[in-house]
Amino acid sequence: MIDLDDNRTEHEAGGADAGGSSGKPADDHLDDGSITLTGHHQRRHWRESTISDDDLQDRGGVFFAAVEMTRMPMILTDPRQDDNPIVFANKAFLDLTGYEEKEVLGRNCRFLQGPRTDQEHVRELREAVEGGHAVSLEILNYKRNGTPFWNAVFIGPVFDTEGHLLYFFASQLDVSRRRESEDARRHSQKMEAIGQLTAGLAHDFNNLLQVVSGNQELLERDLVEPKARRRLEIAQQATERAARLTRQLLAFARKTRLNPTRLDLSKSITDFADLLETTLGSTIDLRLDLLRRMPAAMIDESQLETALLNILANSRDALGRGGTVTISTATRHLNGDAPALGLLPGDYCVLEIRDTGSGMSEAVRARAIEPFYTTKTVGKGTGLGLAMVDGFVQQSRGRMEIESVEGEGTTIRLLFPVAGPEEAGAPAAPRTAAAPVQAGRQSGTILLVEDSDDVRQLAHDQLAEAGYVVHTASSGDEALDRLDELEWKIDLLFTDLIMPGTTNGLKLAQRVRDQAPEIRVLLATGYTEDLVGEAKADGADVLGKPYRRSELLDRVGAAITRNNEEQRRMPSDFGAAEA
Numbered sequence: 001m002i003d004l005d006d007n008r009t010e011h012e013a014g015g016a017d018a019g020g021s022s023g024k025p026a027d028d029h030l031d032d033g034s035i036t037l038t039g040h041h042q043r044r045h046w047r048e049s050t051i052s053d054d055d056l057q058d059r060g061g062v063f064f065a066a067v068e069m070t071r072m073p074m075i076l077t078d079p080r081q082d083d084n085p086i087v088f089a090n091k092a093f094l095d096l097t098g099y100e101e102k103e104v105l106g107r108n109c110r111f112l113q114g115p116r117t118d119q120e121h122v123r124e125l126r127e128a129v130e131g132g133h134a135v136s137l138e139i140l141n142y143k144r145n146g147t148p149f150w151n152a153v154f155i156g157p158v159f160d161t162e163g164h165l166l167y168f169f170a171s172q173l174d175v176s177r178r179r180e181s182e183d184a185r186r187h188s189q190k191m192e193a194i195g196q197l198t199a200g201l202a203h204d205f206n207n208l209l210q211v212v213s214g215n216q217e218l219l220e221r222d223l224v225e226p227k228a229r230r231r232l233e234i235a236q237q238a239t240e241r242a243a244r245l246t247r248q249l250l251a252f253a254r255k256t257r258l259n260p261t262r263l264d265l266s267k268s269i270t271d272f273a274d275l276l277e278t279t280l281g282s283t284i285d286l287r288l289d290l291l292r293r294m295p296a297a298m299i300d301e302s303q304l305e306t307a308l309l310n311i312l313a314n315s316r317d318a319l320g321r322g323g324t325v326t327i328s329t330a331t332r333h334l335n336g337d338a339p340a341l342g343l344l345p346g347d348y349c350v351l352e353i354r355d356t357g358s359g360m361s362e363a364v365r366a367r368a369i370e371p372f373y374t375t376k377t378v379g380k381g382t383g384l385g386l387a388m389v390d391g392f393v394q395q396s397r398g399r400m401e402i403e404s405v406e407g408e409g410t411t412i413r414l415l416f417p418v419a420g421p422e423e424a425g426a427p428a429a430p431r432t433a434a435a436p437v438q439a440g441r442q443s444g445t446i447l448l449v450e451d452s453d454d455v456r457q458l459a460h461d462q463l464a465e466a467g468y469v470v471h472t473a474s475s476g477d478e479a480l481d482r483l484d485e486l487e488w489k490i491d492l493l494f495t496d497l498i499m500p501g502t503t504n505g506l507k508l509a510q511r512v513r514d515q516a517p518e519i520r521v522l523l524a525t526g527y528t529e530d531l532v533g534e535a536k537a538d539g540a541d542v543l544g545k546p547y548r549r550s551e552l553l554d555r556v557g558a559a560i561t562r563n564n565e566e567q568r569r570m571p572s573d574f575g576a577a578e579a
């Protein structure tokens, strides 16, 4: 049996005095990096060694062959010589760094360091080397061709039997790949956290904006004095801007209500061309290089328009005095490379926007899609433009890529999956199908369910003023009580989707549909949860917050009218006449 915990803690193996080498096991001495260096626990390898025979020049034995064969880079330096130069480097070290043997022998190892090497790491190495003890850490090094890599380096001293320091031994390992995936994971966790925070904020914000804009609309009709009306107008414009900002936040957080339809990207760009040109202004040339007969992709066209405007606004800012923006479309097939891009294999529609502007430094490019990251002066940029684009594209199951060279220009590339033949467009938005706001007084009984007091009050006033009989409840459970009181005799249930308590809007709608299928249901929501998909699948209408008074009345009116029409069309008990 092999006993791992025998007492060979100090010197082990042949023993230097007996003519072999011996060493001190690492145990858990190098607790910083020694465990992760090669990915497994390292206790028994030596952290320092003692040799009886300074046989550096003896290259005839199997141990020398082993060192030249291993894929682990290894070197020896001689601290007795000036500046501790390399006196031996194995083949794997040359492979790793790209240098030739004669280029490294005689030099101190610091030639591997470069502009972005952390001086704190260098200091740790220096202290260990000066103190003659072992060290293990990860340091940014550079290959001969300038490529940076993360080097997990272990250094340990080699003594003679009298305890004089003879050499330092070191092994190196390129751990760049592991660090990159760790960085990517950290980054995506950070974005996820910001996304959740943003979505929560935007949701509350939507409710507030609903109250602000709704009351502004009511006020608009009461105000006659021109100066007061002008002030109200300014306030309304600011509210509209705030609503736009909230929409961008929701897009970034991938919580926008998307209404995807089958789109030909080339055709959409042609349709937007005038608007795009206006955005860029007259000093910038807009070129279109559009593939004819693009396959369709499922895309929300109005979000696509916003995304394009965000990208073009950036190009405009980066171009300053003038230059060219080229928008092109193409297709791309992704196969084995798809997972690395975070996409499913298949065909993609590609939309590319290239400008000849100032471009971005590597540091700016790396952060450009972060929400609130901007290099523009205060008041000029919110830093949400690309964050919105990225969120929207991801929500559309695609991907955004940024390429940029400082001083040369920037390319933004959007990939969207080609729509399958079975993917039909979303049913025509009820918005367009809705009857226009009816003039005059409306009739019908509505149960309004909303947890925010202000929003509920506002919607109540708007609906009651239009002539509806409005009952209210502040939660799903309360709504069920009210329905019992009203003996389920209402025309429309108008409920918020997300509410505290055991009965959310969706559950409430389900209950109503089960118990009284003749009651129409209209759901209001500030953002899509997966719930909205479910709700839509169930045939419920969804009204996005913040909504305008006119929108509210349109949708409520349409729902109630449809209800009446359907009742009129109920089949007769006698069935259709047969010939």
Ligand SMILES: Cc1cc2nc3c(=O)[nH]c(=O)nc-3n(C[C@H](O)[C@H](O)[C@H](O)COP(=O)(O)O)c2cc1C
Residues within 6 Å of the ligand: 075, 076, 077, 084, 108, 109, 110, 112, 113, 122, 123, 125, 126, 129, 139, 141, 151, 153, 155, 168, 169, 170, 172
């Ligand atoms: C055996 C040995 C191997 C070393 N390997 C590396 C290495 O791979 N990468 C690195 O950046 N520094 C390495 N160093 C550290 C540098 O040679 C040097 O000690 C360090 O830069 C601190 O000293 P300085 O401040 O004089 O540059 C190694 C040092 C020794 C003794």
Ligand SMILES: Nc1ncnc2c1ncn2[C@@H]1O[C@H](COP(=O)(O)OP(=O)(O)OP(=O)(O)O)[C@@H](O)[C@H]1O
Residues within 6 Å of the ligand: 310, 314, 315, 318, 355, 357, 358, 359, 360, 364, 368, 369, 373, 374, 375, 376, 380, 381, 382, 383, 384, 385, 386, 387, 409, 410
């Ligand atoms: N085409 C481009 N050329 C050069 N730099 C760009 C380009 N697009 C984006 N950037 C850089 O990325 C940063 C973030 O862009 P983003 O659109 O997200 O925010 P913003 O433009 O600063 O503000 P906002 O779009 O919210 O008004 C910009 O501040 C700019 O530094």
Ligand SMILES: [Mg+2]
Residues within 6 Å of the ligand: 310, 313, 314, 381, 384, 385, 386
């Ligand atoms: Mg921008």
